Amino acid sequence: xxxxxxxxxxxxxxxxxxxxxxxxxxxxxxxxxxxxxxxxxxxxxxxxxxxxxxxxxxxxxxxxxxxxxxxxxxxxxxxxxxxxxxxxxxxxxxxxxxxxxxxxxxxxxxxxxxxxxxxxxxxxxxxxxxxxxxxxxxxxxxxxxxxxxxxxxxxxxxxxxxxxxxxxxxxxxxxxxxxxxxxxxxxxxx
Amino acid sequence: xxxxxxxxxxxxxxxxxxxxxxxxxxxxxxxxxxxxxxxxxxxxxxxxxxxxxxxxxxxxxxxxxxxxxxxxxxxxxxxxxxxxxxxxxxxxxxxxxxxxxxxxxxxxxxxxxxxxxxxxxxxxxxxxxxxxxxxxxxxxxxxxxxxxxxxxxxxxxxxxxxxxxxxxxxxxxxxxxxxxxxxxxxxxxx
Numbered sequence: 001x002x003x004x005x006x007x008x009x010x011x012x013x014x015x016x017x018x019x020x021x022x023x024x025x026x027x028x029x030x031x032x033x034x035x036x037x038x039x040x041x042x043x044x045x046x047x048x049x050x051x052x053x054x055x056x057x058x059x060x061x062x063x064x065x066x067x068x069x070x071x072x073x074x075x076x077x078x079x080x081x082x083x084x085x086x087x088x089x090x091x092x093x094x095x096x097x098x099x100x101x102x103x104x105x106x107x108x109x110x111x112x113x114x115x116x117x118x119x120x121x122x123x124x125x126x127x128x129x130x131x132x133x134x135x136x137x138x139x140x141x142x143x144x145x146x147x148x149x150x151x152x153x154x155x156x157x158x159x160x161x162x163x164x165x166x167x168x169x170x171x172x173x174x175x176x177x178x179x180x181x182x183x184x185x186x187x188x189x190x
Numbered sequence: 191x192x193x194x195x196x197x198x199x200x201x202x203x204x205x206x207x208x209x210x211x212x213x214x215x216x217x218x219x220x221x222x223x224x225x226x227x228x229x230x231x232x233x234x235x236x237x238x239x240x241x242x243x244x245x246x247x248x249x250x251x252x253x254x255x256x257x258x259x260x261x262x263x264x265x266x267x268x269x270x271x272x273x274x275x276x277x278x279x280x281x282x283x284x285x286x287x288x289x290x291x292x293x294x295x296x297x298x299x300x301x302x303x304x305x306x307x308x309x310x311x312x313x314x315x316x317x318x319x320x321x322x323x324x325x326x327x328x329x330x331x332x333x334x335x336x337x338x339x340x341x342x343x344x345x346x347x348x349x350x351x352x353x354x355x356x357x358x359x360x361x362x363x364x365x366x367x368x369x370x371x372x373x374x375x376x377x378x379x380x
Binding site for chain 1 (some may be wrong): 209356369
């Protein structure tokens, strides 16, 4: 059965390839709108589901749609992708020398013979970023392209040298709850 | 100053490249002998140091030697690189559906103007491997080349799909305490 990844994130594509999945990419054009009345986790779940639904609606045939949304959360506030250098700097300054959480919310929609099943899973990780000097933050902003990364960093790239500690689901910090996705796909008959 | 990595591990080489270091590789030929009278951690520290010392002795000039040893520990017993398929199977069977620890012991020797300084750091991570079926274990053994990996697995490869949880220093689980190495190199004047 055809597998569709509803994400342009290269990190997610690499992880799916790593676990041996054959998939095609159909990028969702649904907007990632945060509802301030909902908790960060519920926002993450909803955004992931909206992306999956949008891609389901614009594709056809028997198919599995995999979608994921990743957010950085500190003090119950969501930190998304920074829009510019200043926002990236302030975000990393705030995340430096302390703990924050990362949620990755997975949606899998299976469509077979026009029947639809929806599965949702969430993975949570905690990260401690080392104390960073302003020079180190600026250096990362120059080289690391923080603008397509929740929280402005990627744990698996050069930024790894600033990671003091993690707890929980590591691959959710990278961008997808890999073990939960794997177990879900084992259970889904396709 | 010249940086020498005393390790043939591709994972360590990738991590050093990732953090922007220019280095050459000189592989140590010191044997990794475990002393049963010492604790797993002390064995790890000693093996790392012996590798660094051996490479120091066969190289010349002002130089920084970086060496690391990684061991998997469960119930105070060391699990090294499995020698054959049977050992790999038994090791993974034992590590499946439970927690174990991974130690990465770093040695850095700086030689400048014939003066020598030695630095030692250790990183520790805890891993929970999901329950694996015999078929999954055999599948990984076929594809994953467990024989050059402590504990028979590599967290950053396809095996990632079996990782339920980690705690502590993630890059020590991969093979080097990256944040500690980075901070050490910042402090060393070279």
